[in-house]
Amino acid sequence: MPTISRRQLLQALALGATGFSSVVADAAPMPTSSGAVPLSPLRPHRLQAGDTIGLVSPSMARYERTPFALATENLQALGFKVKEGKFLRARNGYFAGTDAQRAEDLNAMFADPEVAGIMSMSGGAGATRILDLLDYELIRRQPKCLVGYSDITALLNAIQVRTGLVTFHGPMAASEWNEFTVGSFRQVLMDGEPVSFVNPSGRDGMLTQVADRIQTIRGGRAHGRLLGGNLSVLNTLLGTPYLPGFRGAILLIEDVDEYIYRIDRMLAHLRLAGAFGQLAGVVIGQFTDCKPGEGYGRLALEEVFDDYFKPLNIPVFSGSLFGHLKRKFTLPIGLEAEMDADRGTLKLLQPAVV
Numbered sequence: 001m002p003t004i005s006r007r008q009l010l011q012a013l014a015l016g017a018t019g020f021s022s023v024v025a026d027a028a029p030m031p032t033s034s035g036a037v038p039l040s041p042l043r044p045h046r047l048q049a050g051d052t053i054g055l056v057s058p059s060m061a062r063y064e065r066t067p068f069a070l071a072t073e074n075l076q077a078l079g080f081k082v083k084e085g086k087f088l089r090a091r092n093g094y095f096a097g098t099d100a101q102r103a104e105d106l107n108a109m110f111a112d113p114e115v116a117g118i119m120s121m122s123g124g125a126g127a128t129r130i131l132d133l134l135d136y137e138l139i140r141r142q143p144k145c146l147v148g149y150s151d152i153t154a155l156l157n158a159i160q161v162r163t164g165l166v167t168f169h170g171p172m173a174a175s176e177w178n179e180f181t182v183g184s185f186r187q188v189l190m191d192g193e194p195v196s197f198v199n200p201s202g203r204d205g206m207l208t209q210v211a212d213r214i215q216t217i218r219g220g221r222a223h224g225r226l227l228g229g230n231l232s233v234l235n236t237l238l239g240t241p242y243l244p245g246f247r248g249a250i251l252l253i254e255d256v257d258e259y260i261y262r263i264d265r266m267l268a269h270l271r272l273a274g275a276f277g278q279l280a281g282v283v284i285g286q287f288t289d290c291k292p293g294e295g296y297g298r299l300a301l302e303e304v305f306d307d308y309f310k311p312l313n314i315p316v317f318s319g320s321l322f323g324h325l326k327r328k329f330t331l332p333i334g335l336e337a338e339m340d341a342d343r344g345t346l347k348l349l350q351p352a353v354v
Contacts, residue, residue, distance in 0.1 A: 035245035035275070038225060039164030041334050044117075044143045046192045046353035049079030051116035054109035055173055056085040057096030059151040060124025062174075071121055071173035078182070083115060095126045102126070103133035106155075110135070110142045117189070119173040123150030128236050131155070136162040145189055145353065148172055150256070150324065153229030158242035160227070160334040166352055169229045169252065169322060170330030180327035188330045192353045197329045197346040199321055213319050214344030217284075217305060220315035223338040223349065224280035226331060228252040230323075235266045238273050247278040250339055250346075252331060254285030254323030259293035260301050267308045281339045282309055283346060284318035286325045315341035 047053075053075050062068065068089065072082045085105035090097030097105075109118045131154060140163040146155065147168040156167040168189065171181050180200070187193045199212040227244040228234050231253045237243045255263060270276060284305060292298045302318070309316040317339075322329050332352035339346050 035243040035247075036161045036241070038245050038334075039161075041166050041225075041336075042140065042143050042164040043166050043335075043352060043354045044145045046351075047080070047117050047145055047189045049190075050081070052081040052083050052114050053173075054083050054085060054112065054115040054118045055088055055121060056102075056105045056109060056118060057088050057090075057121045058102050058106055058130060058148075058155060059096065059120070059126040060094055060122060061091040061096040062089075062121060063091075067121065067174040071119075074175075074177045075119070075173055077177070078185075080117075083109075083112070085109060088121065094124070095129075096121070099126075099129045099133060103130040106130070107135045107138060110139050110144060115144065117145035117147070119146075120148035120152050120155075121174055122172050123148065123152050123230075125151055127151045127154040128233070131158045131240075131242050134159070134162075139163050139165060147185075147189070147330070149254075149322070149328070150230050151233055153233040154237065154242070156229060156333045157227060157234065157237060157244050161242055161244050164334070166332045166334045168330050168352070169333055171328060175328075176326045178327055180321075181330075184328070185330045188332065188348075188352050192351040194348045194351050196348075197320065197331065199319065199344060212321060215302065215318045216341050216344065217282075217309050217316040217318060218312070218314065219342040220281075221338065221340050221342075222250065222281035222315050223336060224248045224250045226250050226252055226333055226335055226337050226346075229254065229333070231255045231263065231266050232258060235269055238269065246275040248280050249278075250281045250283060250337060251275075251279050252283050252285060252320075252322065252333075254287060255290060256288040256324035258287070258290050260290055260299055260304060261293055263287065263290060263301065264299070264304050264307075267304065271308060276308065276312055279312065279314055281314050281341065282312075282316040283320050283339055284316070285320050286323035288324040315339055317341040317344045319344065320346065 087097040087101040
């Protein structure tokens with residue numbers, strides 16, 4: 001199968017590719033530009049060895065068998081049992097089944113008393129198409145750990161907004177589960193620790209630290225609820241009933257394979273929607289393979305961040321280890337945290353699970 005970039009995929013979907021199921025309009029009232037009024041955080045039960053993890057594909061289909069095997073083996077190595085969603089391996093164009101099938105799998109995992117937590121196979125595109133098909137009342141009654149990143153940002157924030165459930169911006173089941181990623185996942189979801197997220201330090205034989213560097217854009221400390229994730233997916237929630245409330249929050253953003261001028265445009269959209277003026281702070285993760293587009297003057301990504309975030313008079317730092325990278329934190333969406341932009345740290349103010 002030929003390789004298709006995330007950017008090309010989103011362009012194709014925006015043109016309305018044929019053969020995809022239609023989406024029913026959500027009946028919930030539209031939010032103001034400030035987003036939804038936050039509900040009290042609903043923390044899920046912590047995961048334990050021997051628990052069953054429900055494996056779902058809310059976004060794109062996987063076409064090879066190996067990722068499914070790796071996902072199962074990864075979760076088993078963590079001590080979990082694995083239960084596949086009915087439509088985990090389904091296909092409908094780019095998607096892992098129809099919208100109704102993908103939503104049914106997610107609803108079924110929340111309803112299943114055997115399942116203690118839910119993880120996504122992968123991201124890509126398509127999670128926003130099922131937001132109005134989820135049973136939020138069911139999810140509120142049966143709160144469970146939901147973990148993923150990238151396109152799963154739509155689910156993490158929408159579910160948090162509509163139910164209060166703390167969700168988790170962390171690895172996919174088929175991600176690379178290295179020591180760093182496993183350690184963060186265990187601390188947050190299994191040990192239930194009020195974790196401090198700190199990039200590793202070390203020069204690795206160099207004169208100064210090169211990898212995993214933090215850049216302070218504006219110094220200072222702040223505390224607030226964590227929200228966000230993938231920038232382009234978060235932007236799709238603007239003007240919908242699934243937009244998180246920005247007032248007093250700490251915004252997390254990351255992205256992959258986006259031209260810098262597109263990132264500039266997305267940040268402008270958030271600013272014009274009134275989001276930035278309400279924030280307590282901003283933590284910027286990894287913007288992987290984000291480069292200037294052809295035919296456009298070159299503007300460094302850090303200059304774009306300076307333009308939008310320096311005037312806000314709130315703490316902002318970049319370089320935190322979340323996003324499209326091998327080693328990543330597991331960050332709880334909807335939970336209170338304290339950030340220190342001078343040190344480049346995030347600290348949870350309470351455990352993310354009970």
